[in-house]
Amino acid sequence: xxxxxxxxxxxxxxxxxxxxxxxxxxxxxxxxxxxxxxxxxxxxxxxxxxxxxxxxxxxxxxxxxxxxxxxxxxxxxxxxxxxxxxxxxxxxxxxxxxxxxxxxxxxxxxxxxxxxxxxxxxxxxxxxxxxxxxxxxxxxxxxxxxxxxxxxxxxxxxxxxxxxxxxxxxxxxxxxxxxxxxxxxxxxxxxxxxxxxxxxxxxxxxxxxxxxxxxxxxxxxxxxxxxxxxxxxxxxxxxxxxxxxxxxxxxxxxxxxxxxxxxxxxxxxxxxxxxxxxxxxxxxxxxxxxxxxxxxxxxx
Numbered sequence: 001x002x003x004x005x006x007x008x009x010x011x012x013x014x015x016x017x018x019x020x021x022x023x024x025x026x027x028x029x030x031x032x033x034x035x036x037x038x039x040x041x042x043x044x045x046x047x048x049x050x051x052x053x054x055x056x057x058x059x060x061x062x063x064x065x066x067x068x069x070x071x072x073x074x075x076x077x078x079x080x081x082x083x084x085x086x087x088x089x090x091x092x093x094x095x096x097x098x099x100x101x102x103x104x105x106x107x108x109x110x111x112x113x114x115x116x117x118x119x120x121x122x123x124x125x126x127x128x129x130x131x132x133x134x135x136x137x138x139x140x141x142x143x144x145x146x147x148x149x150x151x152x153x154x155x156x157x158x159x160x161x162x163x164x165x166x167x168x169x170x171x172x173x174x175x176x177x178x179x180x181x182x183x184x185x186x187x188x189x190x191x192x193x194x195x196x197x198x199x200x201x202x203x204x205x206x207x208x209x210x211x212x213x214x215x216x217x218x219x220x221x222x223x224x225x226x227x228x229x230x231x232x233x234x235x236x237x238x239x240x241x242x243x244x245x246x247x248x249x250x251x252x253x254x255x256x257x258x259x260x261x262x263x264x265x266x267x268x269x270x271x272x273x274x275x276x277x278x279x280x281x282x283x284x285x286x287x288x289x290x291x292x293x294x295x296x297x298x299x300x
Contacts, residue, residue, distance in 0.1 A: 008050055012056045013042055019299070019300065038064070069124055083208070084216045087281075091295040103297060122157040175273065178275065182253075187242070194230070201220065203278050205279070214284075254292075265281050
């Protein structure tokens, strides 16, 4: 028996699904909300007359962008009431994402936090232009602005991001080596080795979402960060284990307490690969559903 043919609308949507998810995720920082946006995109796409669509990919990106913008404004109000520091929902990514410099940088924790400082429209324009290399005319149609206005927004957003974007990151190999040293120092509870792998100005941002204990403000400085981790692990009485993984295209650690997943520790490593400059610890259990199965991402 012959299989039922896939209708063109479904075939096109499936072909571009990873791209659409990545667009929505980079705009929202939440995989759960990105999935909701994709559902809304599909419902609208299913009702489109494909004979009237010249560029199906561009049309899908436009729908996704509009739905993500609507949700981004709702998320902004939700984040204002968030308890403590807010971090993006971490995604377990395939090893080849880390090798794709452009993709890994665009979804890194550090970059996602910089994007949080943009307005919704600035974020949409920046993401579509810088990460996905979409033309100004297409972006204008997606955000309901003129191409000239989009160019101005893109320029303003680019300057804003460049002023806040972390310096060039280390290669995946060097970043993994620094993380391995950090992991060994934690496991052996060696203060000096921990200080050796942390940059003096290292910044720790932790997100418990009001559900798990986490610092309400960023912690700055190697000694403060080291003492927090060594002291905190001693107080819990639980067996703490860590295992290497890759989240958002960067080396990270899965942290378990007595065998149960407790959080994800992503890191930012200096360009020379010697020391860790940023630590992003997500403990909010509502954000840990995407760290044990890979999420496929795409820029094209």
